[in-house]
Amino acid sequence: MKKVLIITYYWPPAGGPGVQRWLKFVKYLRDFDIEPVVYIPKNPDYPLVDESLNEEIPKDITILKKRIFEPYSLAGIFSKKQTTTISSGIITDEKEQSFLQKLLLFIRGNFFIPDARKFWVKPSIKFLSNYIQKNNIDTIITTGPPHSVHLIGLGLKEKHKLRWIADFRDPWTSIGYHKKLKLTETSEIKHKKMEEKVLKKASDIITTSFTTKAEFEKITGKPITVITNGYDVFSPAEVKLDEKFTISHIGSLLSGRDPKNLWLVLGELVKEDVHFAKDFRLKLVGAVSDEVVYSIKKSGLQEHLELIGYVSHPEALKIQGSSQVLLLVEINSEETRGIIPGKLFEYMAAKRPVLALGPEKWDVEKILQETGSGNYFNYREMENLKFRIRAYYELYKKDALRSDSKNIEKYSRENLTQKLAELLHQ
Structure with missing residues (x-):
């Protein structure tokens, strides 16, 4: 059975659609002769929590964890509500933003490139390098956002002879909220250079939409596959239609x-x-x-x-x-x-x-x-x-x-x- 290392920030008990994509893939991969190994942060700061998703994790799956520095938990000392909404992607129109939110957005966009989880990258490359060598891993998958996860894949690809598949659940620099991060010209260039390097160095790329695939094809000649999100079969005892x-x-x-x-x-x-x-x-x-x-x-x-x-x-x-x-x-x-x-x-x-x-x-x-x-x-x-x-x-x-x-x-x-x-x- 082929062993594949999956690197993701979002994993149960995180809630929301970001976690479900790879939770479901892991749930079914063994049916197709793939043994998944999952790497996640040990102390994540999730804006949404859904404990029910823990029940869907295969019982004997290998899950690797490492502590990370979470700037959002530090910023939460000053304004938990503001940092939670920003990390969730809820950014109000500029005319409605408070001074604090404008400041937090500026710091997030210009001091944490590509995102606030950047401090996880170097320790993860070192930690996973040892694991890859000891366990003969030849294929890794990174899924973003946060797109800093792709920088872990980039670092591992540069150190080892392996196949690296970068999965983009959302675009990077073309996503709607990117423009709201109050980026300086220098920061914008850094984002675009990182994005281009990831797209050109990855062995394969997966997108969740046809438009994102077309956008990426203008940047890289690497193979791009569209695998959308999906649904799991759900059979409640009985769902009655609302009377209203x-x-x-x-x-x-x-x-x-x-x-x-x-x-x-x-x-x-x-x-x-x-x-x-x-x-x-x-x-x-x-x-x-x-x-x-x-x-x-x-x-x-x-x-x-x-x-x-x-x-x-x-x-x-x-x-x-x-x-x-x-x-x-x-x-x-x-x-x-x-x-x-x-x-x-x-x-x-x-x-x-x-x-x-x-x-x-x-x-x-x-x-x-x-x-x-x-x-x-x-x-x-x-x-x-x-x-x-x-x-x-x-x-x-x-x-x-x-x-x-x-x-x-x-x-x-x-x-x-x-x-x-x-x-x-x-």
């Missing part, structure tokens, strides 16, 4: 992820139709920025809003299955065209209609069309959006609202792991 007409969003709604036109459309429907107003609920599960809550209330939806907060992954799956419509929102910018949220695939598996709002030429639109799982709208489409929501509501009233999604099996975690295993066996 619930439109649910599961996951963080950051400041930039604020579809004001959607809130306005929903506000209009509430005012125009007393029956819709009586039945409608907007359910937001996860971290929601104050700016988004303000926009929703300003549109007259305060009485229809349910803020649930972060829940465990099994609970999130139940909410997805019971909701009438599932809402998917991405920041409206060119940089986010290649972001395919992991929850999209769980939404499709839940067999509930997906209402997606995001940038033009968004990769999500392609997947929704291919699978017939829902409808995509850009941020300018108000009339079409209103028509679609009303159509959903009419179907709901007839007890006929459902998703006819098809051809989603290739996005199952097991099938995606098979695709990864085929790459590893090459």
Whole structure:
């Protein structure tokens, strides 16, 4: 059985989609003659925790750990809330930022390149070099963000004759929040040089979207494989549909992820139709920025809003299955065209209609069309959006609202792991 070393920052009990990708790969890799060894920090500072994910770790898997210096825990002495939101990627618009947040962003962007976990790199290279030599490891995988993890792979590649696969769950310098880090010109150049070096030195590259692959192909000639996120088969005893007409969003709604036109459309429907107003609920599960809550209330939806907060992954799956419509929102910018949220695939598996709002030429639109799982709208489409929501509501009233999604099996975690295993066996 081929042994592969996987280097990741996020691992249970970390919560959120970042941890689930490689947790699921590790869960199934042995079925394809791959023995995974996982390397993680011993003292991580996770913004989200989900203890339920610990149950999915294979019982006898080898997990290597090493302590790291965590600047976020130090900064938390001054402002735990600010550092948690920044490490989660929740960055408010500049005009809404306090002096402290501006300062923390400047420090994060210019003194911690590529990110705050940079101090883990050199000790990890030394520690893993010994392990690689003693255990005859010839293949390593790094997954980012944080992209400092890729620098561990780069260092190991330079010291040993091995195959290094760099997995990008998100882009590096083209990701939306990169511009908000208040980078100096010198710091921006450093980021781009690091990114280019990683892309050119890695043996193979994996991306989670087609757009990111196209962006990277302009920088490197190394092989790039798209392996999206996916869904795991979930069979609760019974998930009963909500009696109300619930439109649910599961996951963080950051400041930039604020579809004001959607809130306005929903506000209009509430005012125009007393029956819709009586039945409608907007359910937001996860971290929601104050700016988004303000926009929703300003549109007259305060009485229809349910803020649930972060829940465990099994609970999130139940909410997805019971909701009438599932809402998917991405920041409206060119940089986010290649972001395919992991929850999209769980939404499709839940067999509930997906209402997606995001940038033009968004990769999500392609997947929704291919699978017939829902409808995509850009941020300018108000009339079409209103028509679609009303159509959903009419179907709901007839007890006929459902998703006819098809051809989603290739996005199952097991099938995606098979695709990864085929790459590893090459």
